[in-house]
Amino acid sequence: MSSRIIIVISLAAVAILAGIFWFMRPAPPPKPAPNPPINISDGDLPDICRKMTFEGVDTIVCEVDLRTHRIDLARAGTDGDPYGSLKAFVMSRLQETRPILAMNAGMYEEDLSAVGLYVENGKTISELQVGDGEGNFFLKPNGVFFVEKNGTPGVLETAAFAAAAPDVRIATQSGPMLVINGQVHPRFEPNGTSRLIRNGVGVRDANTVVLAITIEPVSLGSFARLFKDGLGCANALFLDGTISALANDRKTLIGGTDPVGPIIAVFGKK
Numbered sequence: 053m054s055s056r057i058i059i060v061i062s063l064a065a066v067a068i069l070a071g072i073f074w075f076m077r078p079a080p081p082p083k084p085a086p087n088p089p090i091n092i093s094d095g096d097l098p099d100i101c102r103k104m105t106f107e108g109v110d111t112i113v114c115e116v117d118l119r120t121h122r123i124d125l126a127r128a129g130t131d132g133d134p135y136g137s138l139k140a141f142v143m144s145r146l147q148e149t150r151p152i153l154a155m156n157a158g159m160y161e162e163d164l165s166a167v168g169l170y171v172e173n174g175k176t177i178s179e180l181q182v183g184d185g186e187g188n189f190f191l192k193p194n195g196v197f198f199v200e201k202n203g204t205p206g207v208l209e210t211a212a213f214a215a216a217a218p219d220v221r222i223a224t225q226s227g228p229m230l231v232i233n234g235q236v237h238p239r240f241e242p243n244g245t246s247r248l249i250r251n252g253v254g255v256r257d258a259n260t261v262v263l264a265i266t267i268e269p270v271s272l273g274s275f276a277r278l279f280k281d282g283l284g285c286a287n288a289l290f291l292d293g294t295i296s297a298l299a300n301d302r303k304t305l306i307g308g309t310d311p312v313g314p315i316i317a318v319f320g321k322k
Contacts, residue, residue, distance in 0.1 A: 090267045090268075090305075092112065092267070092305050092306070096303075096305055097112065097300070097305075098114065098152045098153045098301075098318075099152075100114050100121065100152065100153075100318070101113065101114040101115075101153065102114075103267075104282065106274070106277075106278045106282040107274045107277065107278070109266055109267075109268050109269075109270045109274060109278075110266070110267040110268050111265065111266045111267060111270075111278065112266075112267065112298060112305075112306070113263070113264045113283065114153060114262070114263040114264070114318070115256075115260060115261075115262050116260065116261040116262070116318055117259055117260055118199070118203055118205060118259050118260070119259055119321075120320065120321055121152070121318055121320055121321060122318070122319045122320075122321055123199055123205075123222065123261060123316060123318055123319075124151075124172075124173075124222060124316075124317045124318075124319065125157055125171070125223075125314055125315065125316060125317070126172065126314075126315045126317055127164070127165070127170070127172065127314050127315065129144055134164035134165075134311075136164060136311045136312065137297075137308060137311060137312060138154045138155070138156070138297050138298070138299035138304050138307075138308060138312060138315065139299065139303070139304050141154055141299075142154060142299055142301065142302070142303075149319060150301040151299075151301060151317040151318055151319055152300070152301060152318045152319060152320055153263075153298065153299065153301075153317075153318045154298070154299045154315055154316065154317045154318075155251060155263055155265065155291070155296075155298050155299075155315070155316045156251065156291060156292055156295060156296060156297050156312040156313070156314070156315060156316075157197075157224045157226075157291060157316040158170075158291055158292065158313065158314045159187075159188070159189050159226055159227075159292055159313070160311075160312070160313025160314065161313070164311060164313040165177075165178060165313065166178050166224065166225070166314045167181065167189050167225070167226075167313075168180060168181035168189065168194075168196075168224075168225030168226070168227075169181065169196055169213075169223050169224065169225035170224055170225070170314055171198070171220050171221070171222055171223040171224075172222060173221065174201065174220070174221050180196070180210065180213070180214060180225060181210075181225060182210060182211070182214065188227055188290065188292075188293070189226060189227040189228075190227060191227055191237075191239060192227065192228065193210065193211070193227075193228065193229050193232060193237070194209070194210050194225065194226065194227025194289075195207055195208055195209045195213065195226070195227065195228075195229040195232075195287075195289045196208055196210060196213040196223055196224070196226075196289070197223065197226070197253045197255075197289050198213070198218060198220040198221075198222060198223035198224075199220065199221050199222050199223075200218050200219055200220055201219050201220065201221045202219075204258055205255050205258070205260075206218065206255055206287070207229075207253065207254060207255050207285075207287040207288060207289045208287065209229055210225065210227075224291075224314050224316075226290060226291050226292070227289075228272075229287070229288070229289055229290070230252055230254070230272070230275060230276040230279050230280075230289060230290050231254065231276055231280045231285055231286065231287055231288040232287060233286060234280065235280075236273065236276040236277060236280060237272070237276055240273045240276055241271070241272075241273055242273045243271050243273050243274055244271045244272060244273055245271075246272065247269035247270060248269050248270070248293035248294050248296075249265070249266055249267075249270075249293065249296045249306070249307070250265070250266050250270055250272070250275050250290065250291075250292070250293040250296055251263070251264065251265035251266070251291045251292060251293075251296040251297075251298070252264055252275065252279065252288055252289055252290045252291050253288065253289050253291060254283060254285030254287065255285060255286075255287055255288075256283065256284050256285050262279070262283050262285055262288075263316065263318075264279065264283065265296050265298045265306055266296075267306065272290070276288070294310070295307060295310035295311070297310075297312060
């Protein structure tokens with residue numbers, strides 16, 4: 053047999069084997085389905101909330117005037133069991149005054165207890181966390197959102213909060229800070245590649261707390277500029293990403309598929 057025939061046969065055999073391996077290769081994993089767009093009608097929004105577009109990202113902004121509204125924190129029912137979702141919290145109040153809106157209020161442990169400081173109705177449930185660790189909570193400086201017993205709201209970096217020791221009615225610690233004394237968090241990229249649905253809280257003045265949750269994924273840098281430049285908050289705090297959720301007095305508008313720990317609830321004053 054000539055060498056030319058041997059070469060031809062060898063090439064044919066290689067081609068056949070390659071074809072066999074091609075057809076026997078494992079199927080690639082299916083691509084995850086894209087997140088469906090979030091559609092919220094103006095009629096679903098509480099009257100203190102509005103849609104806003106900042107740097108091309110659609111956001112729900114809720115401006116809470118503490119002269120006419122009250123902000124509470126909640127995590128568990130009277131039985132001690134965590135609500136676990138905004139829907140469960142709202143449903144638990146069907147026979148009581150319902151919140152105008154509810155939003156997740158910070159990060160949580162596996163048992164849905166708060167990471168770091170959590171004060172509800174003047175009672176400290178968990179202590180201020182000043183240590184180091186991994187994850188957004190520990191992207192220092194982190195901070196605390198609070199309302200004092202005299203009604204004054206605030207967002208302070210953790211060390212400043214510890215030094216000031218305000219007499220608070222409610223407080224929730226989270227991280228990182230978004231805006232610190234009018235400056236964006238120093239470790240943020242201007243527009244990083246991590247894009248998530250995010251929510252946060254800022255204080256505009258002695259009477260106004262601003263809550264915001266994006267409808268589209270956003271970077272931390274852009275989200276911080278929303279509070280600083282778009283909403284006029286000198287201090288603002290990141291509450292969470294991915295699990296971020298918002299509900300009105302009837303249903304969940306954003307999120308709701310992931311559990312929540314601490315919950316911010318806004319009520320109208322009688």
